[in-house]
Amino acid sequence: MPEKPAITLQPLRRIIKHAGAKRVSDDAALELAKVLEEKAKLLVMEGKKISDHSGRRTIMKHDVKLARRVLERG
Numbered sequence: 001m002p003e004k005p006a007i008t009l010q011p012l013r014r015i016i017k018h019a020g021a022k023r024v025s026d027d028a029a030l031e032l033a034k035v036l037e038e039k040a041k042l043l044v045m046e047g048k049k050i051s052d053h054s055g056r057r058t059i060m061k062h063d064v065k066l067a068r069r070v071l072e073r074g
């Protein structure tokens with residue numbers, strides 16, 4: 001059995017519908033969950049590097065923002 005996503009499906013269905021879809025399959029919502037969780041994990045891992053470099057154990061908002069910019073640059 002596949003691992004249950006950390007993000008619930010209903011908010012993902014709403015996101016897809018806000019993008020213009022009339023109906024959303026469970027498979028589509030699950031796939032979006034997988035993609036978002038992969039991207040979030042990369043973002044948090046980079047944010048952790050930044051907070052570690054700053055001598056902190058807590059990942060803060062600005063760490064996530066900076067991590068996003070770092071990842072966008074590639």
